[in-house]
Amino acid sequence: MSKTTTTLRIRRTALALATAAVLPFSLAACSDYDSDSAAAADPAAAAPDAAGAQAPPAAANGAADAAGAAGSAQPFGPACASVPKNGAGSFAGMAKDPVATAASNNPALSTLVSAVKQAGLVDTLNNAKDITVFAPTNDAFAKIPKADLDKLLADKAALTKVLTYHVVGRRLEPEQLANGSFPTLQKGMVTTSGSGSAYRVNGAAGVVCGNVQTANATVHIIDTVLMPK
Template identity: 75%
Template structure:
């Protein structure tokens, strides 16, 4: 049991050290990015005003902005358990593929509880959802992107209909936060 704790702690310490470096090294300046409107069927459920609105989320860093969206509460809980709030909030020019609560609900409860209890595995899964660059809607049409976890995810589609790894649909894309672009997805991605 002690060995397992050490390996989890070591994995988290490594993530805490290397993620900011990877984010800073790979991230272009976010301030000069091209502004577009959010798209997708789930965007209609976003509040029109307040901290959970598109305007409100644009004022907060990504983890804080996600905490204002009730559809992302499971993701926010996972990010907190993995100790990634500060890392994500301090990164610049990243893209986060954010699974909804319904996406997490597709995972059998026993399996989800096991993942949430294993900080190293949880960190691996969550960092697979983050790309160290801003991804525009044009790039989603036929893209391949290296994730902070070290794997690659692919995107395909056109107009306002895009998939990630051929399994997850972007249900509300190109949501801006103070430091990131968020594409909300309907399925939790697994590192390959």
């Protein structure tokens, strides 16, 4: 073998060894580059939240918030159990109608509805916007001696004064009844007190079914007729 041939073989062997030594580092560098590129393309996939888990979907949060809101807006009180479950007189049915119409579909408010018609206040109440009505039940009117009630029903001016005293010019949520004082459409004031699901109006009338929603009003059904001073 000539000296030239031997030299060429030595050079080829050295080159092969050098290539074998460099190749693993090149592959490792390519692998790191691919990982970094994937992370940059999808940062959400590469970065979990602070708790180490992905955040819940926005839709799930929205559903939970809606459920909480619905729960806080439910009617309350012992007399709510007697409200029809279905039809126009149910809570869902009353929510579709303005307040005087909605009340006419509730059998427990028939005396109030007759009084509202007698005073000519049906359109006034139905056309009002965002009001609160403290609505006396039939039993509440029955507490008034018959002769006095008949006299009241026959006097349109006096009846209007009494009925509009039961109406506040804005919607009142249950928590606002805890310790409140509110002007009425009659121009007098009503006061409220209580907590939880037990509230009183003017210290005398108890709320027996509160937070009933109609299309234009919040209704708190009460067990005593309120009399303005």
